[in-house]
Amino acid sequence: MSELLQPQSQASVDSPPYWQGLRNHQLRLQRCPGCGTYRHYPRPLCPHCHCFEAEWVTVSGEAEVCSWTTLHHAFHPAFKALIPCVVVTATLREGVRLLAPFRGDSARLTRGLALRVGFEEISAELTLPMLLPA
Amino acid sequence: MSLSRRAAVTGIGETVYAKSSEKSVLRLALEASLAAIHDAGLQPREIDGLIPYAGMGVVAEDLIVNLGLDGVRFSATTPLGGASPVAAVQCASAAVSSGLCRHVLIPVARNLATGGRISERLRQMPQFNTVAEFELPVGVFAPAQLYAPMARLHMEQYGTRPEHFAEIAISTRHNACLRGNAMMTAPLTLEDYLASRMIADPFRLHDCSLESSGAAAVIVSSVEGALDLRHPVITVLGTAEGHPDSPVSITQRKDLIEIGLDKAAPRAFAMAGVATHDIDVAEIYDCFTYVVLRQLEALGFCGRGEGGAFVASGAIRLEGRLPINTHGGLLSQAHMVGMNHIVELVRQLRGSAGPTQISGARVGLVTGYGDLGDGTVAILGRE
């Protein structure tokens, strides 16, 4: 896998617990200790109460389909082997979203379809989330 | 103090548009800049403001040294991707109406041979840091891939169909064929459209804009500075910029269908003091067919979710009630980041748009759409 695709090579200072969680097969999200708002993708400041603190919460991964696309053109040689690939925009029970490949029957995809999160080990350093029908 | 009617677009310039060019980005930018300066009837030394397109690697200093400008008093960039050129018109309007300067040169140039590949460009743009960290590893990073879920949701919620997207591609191609100086010269049929390969469902090849080399430029002047120039005065009636919620990630946007133009359009119309039925012609940023459809809704030409029915009615054809992209747009003329749309709107309002001239056009609109949904709009008028 090319350096381009290593998220750790460009990780923000706020995200390592997220990536570490995936390696442990856990989906972890930032939650504001001030007002309880989940914020994802990870970032330094809560936009609601402007609290800089964050606690990392392991969530269930229960989600539902918001939208989706099937990738047919890779746009980069590194992805040629992966396509065609169905990618789902999923709304987690916590309200924030996950963008991840769908490993189920894509003909059944419809808005609101219940999903659960799974994990795919890409390399020793990188585990990515994926989505399955619940 | 309103910006309305205090600035004018006084000069326009374009190079030939093609897939590739032997010329450097700087050379192309200078050619289009000189064309715009001459078109306005100005001398290069009269340019005292500069807003070079932020994505091209040519900076104000390059323009100063090559054009021999010794009186530049204002420079800025407006890094909003495809919304940049119209944002630059807004920025220039503020600069000239406040008296900071009189004549602002705004060039855009691209050369595919030296511009870098899409994946490398992504890494160099801080507004894409979030996409690069969290979505690129899943294989999603190109605009077609990032925007596809918005289009899919629109189809699911509102019954929008591929035939609606096709109408935008087909009518835009028709205009490009009539017009010349377009990269695409053969008519497009519905059969051609439906047979074109999928890129990122629901986007087919013909839903996607071109990749192009060339340059375009405009001059924005104070209305006082515009009066003694060569052409009828095309004033900036209203202009606005809007950013969608979660501008760094479409995935995390509460309302996936919302775009920045939803916020900007009402402000631009209010500033201009005109309504949608006053618009004679519109040049709509068309990186993808769906993005045109959604902007037509955001602008208020139809309600949210009604874009499919609106385009299916024939409204956007040359003889329709809102002719759009009379030059062939990014889909069929060239991808000049929408600067070609501003150039075309000025031509329409001057009455010099040739075979696709909308008869009697006096008020028109141009939009920009950039990055993950930033929106800009300018309403121009010949008064």
Ligand SMILES: [Zn+2]
């Ligand atoms: Zn908070």
